Amino acid sequence: MFKNKKTSAALSAPYTAWMTIFIIVPLLMIFYYGLTDSQGSLTLANITAIGYGVYFKSLLLALWLSFLCTLICFILAYPLALILARVSKNAGQGLIITIFILPMWMNFLLRTYAWLTLLEGNGIINGILSFLHLPTQHMINTPTAIVFGMVYNFLPFMVLPLYNAISRIDTAVFEAARDLGAGRRQTLFRITLPLSVNGIISGVTMVFIPALTTFAISTLLGGSKVLLIGNVIESTFTQVYDWHLGSGLSIVLMIFIIINMIISNISDARQEAEG
């Protein structure tokens, strides 16, 4: 854009400085702490710790719950995105999207607290159940409660990329499939889903990564009964003060995120090649 290299270097200087101080340096510190022990000598123990005990269990649980959350978000979001993409602009498409992302205007913690009052032992849901003379349920401080909270918070991140991907498909393509004999279901599975795979991958990425790393939702809705890897890393830093172990576990989590991003980049590149 700028022919003069000095100009563009000067323009990018503020962000370069920001990035160096607040992103690159901390990242290098994490790698330094993660790969050394308290004496400062090189070790992989902080990383291999993930294979043992509470670390391993909390990682597996986090993977499982974020998988469930992603799956539920996808099942909820895809039909909605299909409808949104087919509703014409003047038929209130904007309104539906606004309603859908409205919860995001509220503070994240506040939203999660709201689930606390819904799910707790003498909360609103149990209140309704006992009013109907139905047995009350133990819901708070369970993995289920955490999944509820995750889905509620991350669903919009699934809907928007799906909606973008589906609405970008030329409607003539759906008509062509129908014209060639495909029923509605066949059109969905052979045409719509494959053509929106990029949206699916970016939606999955945008839900799975924050779900995997969350500790706020699991702290609030899981109490201290359900530990996810995010909670474990947090307490390693803030309660055990073991920066080396905390950094090591963070690196492991980073690997999962990087894998996810590589998949998403590959699919982007492929889509671009196909035009």
Next chain:
Amino acid sequence: MEKELIRLENISKSFDGTLVLDELDLVIHENEFVTLLGPSGCGKTTTLRIIGGFETPDTGRVIFDGKDITDLPPNKRQLNTVFQKYALFTHMDIAENIAFGLKIHNKPKSYIDDKIKYALKLVGLEGYEHRKPSSLSGGQQQRIAIARAIVNEPKVLLLDEPLGALDLKLRQEMQYELIRLKNEIGITFIYVTHDQEEALTMSDHIVVMNQGYIQQEGSPEDIYNEPENAFVADFIGDSNIIDAVMVRDELVNILGTEFPCVDKGFGEMKPVDVVIRPEDVELVSPDKGIITGEVTHIIFKGVHYEMEVTALGFEWLVHSTDMFPVGQTVGIWVDPYNIQIMNKPESEDEEAIPLDV
């Protein structure tokens, strides 16, 4: 006349309160190349989409091969469509695109492979099986779209302005290609276009539409030589459309001068529209003409000169291989056979609208 294949009965359709088709009746015969021709918004594409099953008419019926298919979804109809912007499946290669309809209908693999080969040969793209649609040019993509449709052996192929996105040279090539294809596979083509030249070149039967009405149907020659109203005359080719009065049979008064013609049965002293094609206006020496006028413009067009001659207060458009310089006084003579008399539109709906196409 071939057997009747499709019949549209009393079809009306509106979108958001705007009437697009008004009680349309149309019969299409087997093995015809039918063109629905008209300006944008005339209802031609809606008619095609109703035949294809993508729109349901508000009133009326669609009869296909003797059966009422009005409420049948597109996937249950024995016809296939070629879309304006090709609508190829970008996540599949060419062979998978062509095989799509056959796989849906569970045809055996060897049959599908043969069909792919046959179709690619038919559209002149042998060896393209494993290319992706995005690596093909617009013209090639449109050929694949045609191949993808015809492998299903439809009784009718619907083509929605299929050449609209191609450049002029390619479009002309594809016109001949489509005629060849139609003759080779011997099925009915229903073709939608706003390009009158395309319609005249390819069709057996042209249906001229405007404002949701059929203005005129007939062979290209009929439509061009004997337009029934000013809209058709104006839309198909260049023409001089002049207010006139039919004095009696075989005599018409054009702008105060009487011209002999061959049309009868319009009554006496009846206001009419007269169409004279520019190539039928003959420029002669002033003493030999029915009227005289002055050349005001001249453009060389290659095959002929296009001139404007002012006479009787009207700008006559003239195509001639003879050149008359601007400012020269010339005589105008018109063969009685070349004066086409048309009734004035009876209602506002039929009103001819001047067009920029």
